Amino acid sequence: MQACSDEIADINLELPPEPQSVPRARSAVGELAEAAGADTRAVALAVSEAVGNAVRHAFRGRDGGTIVVCAGTEGLALAVTVRDDGIGMTPDLESPGLGVGTALISRLAADTQIRSSQDGTTVRMTFPIGDEAP
Amino acid sequence: MNAQQEPLEIRVDRRTVGASEVTVVTPVGELDLANADELSALLDSPQAAATGSLIIDLRQVSFMDSSGLRVLLMAAKERGPRFAAVVGPESAVARLIELVDVADRIHAAASEDEALLRIQAASADAGG
Numbered sequence: 001m002q003a004c005s006d007e008i009a010d011i012n013l014e015l016p017p018e019p020q021s022v023p024r025a026r027s028a029v030g031e032l033a034e035a036a037g038a039d040t041r042a043v044a045l046a047v048s049e050a051v052g053n054a055v056r057h058a059f060r061g062r063d064g065g066t067i068v069v070c071a072g073t074e075g076l077a078l079a080v081t082v083r084d085d086g087i088g089m090t091p092d093l094e095s096p097g098l099g100v101g102t103a104l105i106s107r108l109a110a111d112t113q114i115r116s117s118q119d120g121t122t123v124r125m126t127f128p129i130g131d132e133a134p
Numbered sequence: 135m136n137a138q139q140e141p142l143e144i145r146v147d148r149r150t151v152g153a154s155e156v157t158v159v160t161p162v163g164e165l166d167l168a169n170a171d172e173l174s175a176l177l178d179s180p181q182a183a184a185t186g187s188l189i190i191d192l193r194q195v196s197f198m199d200s201s202g203l204r205v206l207l208m209a210a211k212e213r214g215p216r217f218a219a220v221v222g223p224e225s226a227v228a229r230l231i232e233l234v235d236v237a238d239r240i241h242a243a244a245s246e247d248e249a250l251l252r253i254q255a256a257s258a259d260a261g262g
Contacts, residue, residue, distance in 0.1 A: 023166060052200070096204075097200060100234055
């Protein structure tokens with residue numbers, strides 16, 4: 001899977017699709033958010049939901065896969081991308097989740113872009129930093 | 135937030151309110167997809183189910199995502215008015231509950247005393 005772009009490569013994590021990847025990603029990006037002056041709680045929750053969605057849904061019926069988390073500052077924003085090489089966003093009638101992850105991400109981030117195909121899903125989020133942060 | 139997530143600590147206590155007993159479960163740490171099943175399993179155990187009434191005190195939960203919230207909603211659905219959650223003001227947990235707008239569904243209270251009073255009132259209404 002394609003690595004992080006140079007612009008947002010302060011953090012570049014390759015994680016397995018397992019529950020422990022959620023706190024690992026949240027911790028790493030949370031520390032960067034704190035250093036950058038972003039709303040750490042918002043970033044932590046959004047990252048937790050995005051990685052959690054990938055772990056729960058992206059690899060149903062498949063063995064293995066990779067979740068890549070990239071984060072870095074872009075001007076007055078912290079940009080975070082969570083990308084998986086799973087099955088894409090498809091209905092999951094047996095979902096163990098609440099189904100609010102994507103809605104939460106949209107409310108927490110200043111801007112959210114989601115791209116999904118049969119090759120996987122990419123969630124890109126930006127959060128204001130410094131004086132721009134809430 | 136630590137690089138390696140600390141194990142979730144869960145304390146279980148009993149309180150007596152009038153003629154009723156209430157189980158108070160206090161998770162300590164971060165609550166997410168990696169450990170929400172631990173809390174869910176404890177809530178389903180005889181240890182937590184013995185009293186019928188349950189309070190989850192979330193004031194020592196430093197982070198919670200929708201995986202943890204799902205466990206609370208399931209517990210609230212099973213126990214109805216015999217369930218309440220104690221939520222610290224302006225905490226990360228309070229923010230999540232506000233964002234998803236479920237304070238009423240989990241019978242959120244600001245203190246254990248308030249939660250106990252709610253359950254006591256519910257027990258009295260139900261004749262127990």
